[in-house]
Amino acid sequence: MPEIKELVKGLADKHGRNRESLLPILQGIVTEERFISDVAMAEVAKELDMSAALVYGTATFYSFLDTEPRGKYVIRLCKTITCDMKGKKQILKTIEDLLKIKVGETSKDKNFTLLETNCLGWCHKGPAMLINDQVFTELDEDKVTEIIDDYIRNI
């Protein structure tokens, strides 16, 4: 808990304590903690002197502001139509088999979380996915296996 307090205070010092500061602060928490806990949200509300319900509202609005514990690497596979037609289902199955988790789950060792997301803007090179901030495109079974194996090796 004290670390969260420090983290939030540091982020508020950096980004300010206005309403506009809320998003960068929440993003900062996700970068450090990989998700925003209720304790963290309450701390942000206190630091910014604003309602905790509004912090919760903002955090739940944005897909990339995770409010549940996530693994070290968050895989977000595009589920929108173009990628879907280009074979997203097979990619998903491959990842699920490799990591032994289903969509929405986090691996036991807390290293990977698997999610689906809406269009990433890479439709012309689908299927596409994100691992944390990194984009991977034109996936096929081999490519995605290689990528995931790489991550596993470098943990």
Place this chain on the structure above:
Amino acid sequence: MANTVKLNIDGIDVSIDAGKTVLDAAKKLNIHIPTLCYHEDLCVAGNCRVCVVEQEGVKNLVASCAMPAQDGMVIHTNTHKVRNARRHVVELLLSEHNADCTKCYKNTRCELQDLAGEMVINEHMFLDLVPDKNYTIDMLSPAIIKDDSKCIRCQRCVRTCQELQHVSALGVAYKGEHMKISTFFEHSMYDVVCTNCGQCVIRCPTGALIEKNYLDDVWDAIYDEDKHVVVQTAPATRIALGEDLGMEAGSIVTGKMAAALRRLGFDSVLDTDFTADLTIMEEGTELLTRLKRALVDKDPTVKLPMTTSCSPGWIKFIEHMYPEYLENVSTCKSPQQMFGALAKTYYAQKKGIDPSKIVSVSIMPCTAKKFEANRPEMRDSGFQDVDMGLTTRELAVMIKQAGINFKELPDEKFDNLMGESSGAGVIFGATGGVMEAALRTVYEIVTGREVPFENLKITPVRGMEGVKEAAVKIENVLPAWSFLEGVELKTVVAHGLTNADKVMQAVKNGTADWHFIEIMACPGGCLGGGGQPIPTTPEIRKKRAEAIYREDEGMAIRKSHENPEIQQIYKEFLGEPLSDKSHWLLHTHYNARKRV
């Protein structure tokens, strides 16, 4: 900027002040446009689209509540396109709505139901999505029930809680089809910063936010031969109850209300105004004591300014938001709770009734009073002091259930012992009323003369201004109060918690030099309370306030300390204000709460 614009609606020309909306202009012509998210007290949200109209030369329909009226506009409010669009809006809302009207508390009192009725919607145009929705109902709070299956996400509640109350216990969470109105982490309303003020309840157009009702419990108590059921009625109920029973806003129904309560079967019909008078005695004395400690004893621990404590919404607000100022709050319980504590002690003794057989019911303009009645602090009589707190609305329901023709009832009086009151007690129901009542008594205690205002009307503290300041110079005091000679007693009155917050910020920043602060959680004071008839609009609040001051002027006794039953209770039971017995029964302390 008193520019006017001219437009044409449904073939009729109309001029209206610039800055007003197409909806305002239509109202001026008595053309009814349906609305759901729009509310007079709140900023425009424009999210429900049920108020759409057609504007000539514009392709899309426009939302009349959000569209500024402009010169030369030609508007049609009843075209094929408009009717279809509105109908689709309502049908889409219903496709996600648990429209179980016959089992809904808002049945016959629901804006969505009214609209569906008006549009004669009798089949599902769209898929019924309710079974897939996983809606939840929060029934943990003793005051407010939140049922998401009835919510149309108009966000009136969110805006109310933010704009009027500065609390934001409710926000909008998630997005798209998952969007919902939520507290922090979807905790119960009982566990968050919510003040139970019920301002969201009186603005919710559906059954999504309602008071928890205690109708059956009260009927059971009445029917129980073994129980002696006493009822108290708050100052603001008598000028609003009529609205729910077919009468005009601003009707004074004190006598009819007493008659109705007797016919409902209450064993004793008593008046919270009595304990409002008692509050003035206790709180006035407390203020004078604090002033003496500050000015004469130079006691650095005494907390000034002192704030009032009769609004339970305000109490919960300060517990969460300004806990460091809890010592500034008067230790007086609210009139409801003073009454409750006395009903099972003083009243029981005088009447020779076993207090365990007394059921004490209150009729309040308020939902926060339900929470207050259930507070652990409120059991000083040895029992729960107030067993059930009902809203003005619930009383109206009971009167209808009993088949009473309210309008034709004769005027009757309250029973005695705790039924006598003064005009000072009555004005508790309006913002500024506690201050006015306190000044009428305090000034007279200190100087031996009436307050220097014509006909006791302390006009600077009256009216709907959000924050009202008034200073009263105290001169030619009685010898016992010489330390107050020449002192200018500085007061401020705030209503609506956003205004309360402004006042508390000033206190916090040290920019204020007030001695005494009156705060009411609800806009307009109790007369605009969360338990009052729906709708409550600025105009209705004004009419209720006028009625309160009319009632005051019509009373034989206008000052709390002149109420004979007040004099009697001090003589026969309490001793004097702030006596040990008073402290035991009439005073309390509150504790800090977290702000989530």
